Amino acid sequence: MSEEELSRFIKKVKDLNDLVKSLEKIPSRKALLASCKNHKEVIILAKSWGYNIGRRWGDE
Structure with a gap:
């Protein structure tokens, strides 16, 4: 896991x-x-609350 991927992972867990x-x-x-x-509805709802949980940490 690269440093960038690790940062994304940590950010997603925090969110x-x-x-x-x-x-x-x-x-x-x-x-x-x-x-x-x-899942898509969960992502949209979470985003409306200010949480960006849709992107998987390893995705570009």
Whole structure:
């Protein structure tokens, strides 16, 4: 894993952890997340909250 890939990986994990913490602070988000029918909907919803979790860390 290159340094750049490692940085992307760490950033994605941070964004995912921050998203989970936001569910505790804003409980209504849990229902919105649960209502997503597929991965794409989760990515779009998370992005609307400011979390960029769609790109896989190894992708260009």
